[in-house]
Amino acid sequence: MDLQELLSRFAVALGIGLLIGLERGWRTREMQSGSRTAGIRTFAVSGLLGAVAGALSQAAGIGAGFVLGASFAAFAAVMIVFCREENKASGTFSATTAIAAILTFSLGAFALIGNMRVAAAAAVATAGILAAREDIHGWVAKITWPELRSALVLLAMTFIVLPIVPDDPIGPFGGANPREIWLIAIVLAAVSFLGYLGVRVLGTQRGILVSGVAGGLASSTAVTVANARHSVAGEGDPAPSASLFSSASLLSPAARSASARAQPVRSSAPPRWELRTSTPSPCRSPALARGFCPTRARHSLSCQRWRRIC
Numbered sequence: 179m180d181l182q183e184l185l186s187r188f189a190v191a192l193g194i195g196l197l198i199g200l201e202r203g204w205r206t207r208e209m210q211s212g213s214r215t216a217g218i219r220t221f222a223v224s225g226l227l228g229a230v231a232g233a234l235s236q237a238a239g240i241g242a243g244f245v246l247g248a249s250f251a252a253f254a255a256v257m258i259v260f261c262r263e264e265n266k267a268s269g270t271f272s273a274t275t276a277i278a279a280i281l282t283f284s285l286g287a288f289a290l291i292g293n294m295r296v297a298a299a300a301a302v303a304t305a306g307i308l309a310a311r312e313d314i315h316g317w318v319a320k321i322t323w324p325e326l327r328s329a330l331v332l333l334a335m336t337f338i339v340l341p342i343v344p345d346d347p348i349g350p351f352g353g354a355n356p357r358e359i360w361l362i363a364i365v366l367a368a369v370s371f372l373g374y375l376g377v378r379v380l381g382t383q384r385g386i387l388v389s390g391v392a393g394g395l396a397s398s399t400a401v402t403v404a405n406a407r408h409s410v411a412g413e414g415d416p417a418p419s420a421s422l423f424s425s426a427s428l429l430s431p432a433a434r435s436a437s438a439r440a441q442p443v444r445s446s447a448p449p450r451w452e453l454r455t456s457t458p459s460p461c462r463s464p465a466l467a468r469g470f471c472p473t474r475a476r477h478s479l480s481c482q483r484w485r486r487i488c
Contacts, residue, residue, distance in 0.1 A: 188229050190294045191286035194301040195225025198282050201308045202275060213267070215260040215275055221282050227253065228286025236291060246287060254280050278308060325374075332371055335364050 179187075199221025206214045216224070231249035235242040254276075261276040281304060289297035307314070343360045347353035 184233075184290075187290045187294055188226065190289040190298055191225045191229035192222060193225075194285045194289060194297060195222035195282050197301050197305050198225075198278055198308070201305045202278060205308070205311075213264075215257070215264045216279050221279065224253070224279050224282045225286035225289075228283040228288075229290040231283075232287035232290035235287075250280075250283065250287075253283050274308070278304065328371060328374075332364070332367050335360070335367065340364065 196218065199216070199218035202216060202221055203218035206217065227249075231246055231253075234249070235246035238245045257276045257279045261273065264275075265271055282301075285297045285301050285304075288300075340357070340360055343357045345355065345357040347355050
């Protein structure tokens with residue numbers, strides 16, 4: 179890579195360390211100087227150190243993997259030792275800082291030898307997760323076991339069962355496609371679960387509205403079934419949700435139509451048949467356009483060679 183690209187990758191590695199270090203430094207801003215393992219400066223240097231390790235591994239050629247692996251192991255060992263001593267001094271038990279520092283080093287190395295955009299996106303996601311510590315802990319504390327179980331079942335239906343469900347029709351006359359049926363079940367479960375979460379977080383009326391809009395873009399059947407269940411259970415008035423669902427459902431065909439117009443159109447004309455003969459034959463009649471030879475018995479030699487033109 180040229181010098182400009184190399185400097186850009188080093189700048190991304192430095193930005194990764196500064197971003198994660200900013201969150202870690204803000205989290206421990208009230209601690210005395212020298213009483214914490216890593217702050218914004220240490221994380222920034224960790225990102226640069228990962229980039230340097232990546233550059234050295236590229237320059238090493240055959241021993242690239244060994245150089246990068248040894249650098250990672252040495253850095254991880256130092257951070258683990260220091261974080262362990264910090265936990266002893268403060269009387270806490272946490273590995274967040276050590277893991278964040280190791281991840282910063284890894285993302286810095288990946289920014290130099292891999293995709294810079296992916297490394298930067300991973301750094302932003304890491305900083306966001308670290309910054310949302312209280313919100314995540316509070317959210318986990320409010321989750322009930324039935325909610326967690328329902329979410330796990332929905333995820334299992336989507337990511338475990340769906341890939342192994344056959345996609346070929348079963349039964350006579352074209353039969354039914356098991357994959358399409360399972361997708362309908364997933365959409366129904368997802369809309370119901372989204373409606374439940376909306377009701378719990380936003381309240382009865384607003385939660386049903388949110389589930390109606392989201393479900394209307396995916397499946398009208400799912401929203402209808404979900405609204406019927408809520409109405410029977412007495413969970414709010416489904417009329418506002420139905421009106422918003424109707425508006426949202428109008429957008430879905432329009433989006434599909436726009437997508438279809440963007441794709442090349444295949445010809446839907448029926449295939450034409452022509453008779454390839456070397457001698458005249460009385461089989462040349464309008465019936466030939468339908469692929470039928472009324473005098474095949476008498477003129478089998480001249481009627482056997484057919485060619486389909488698509």
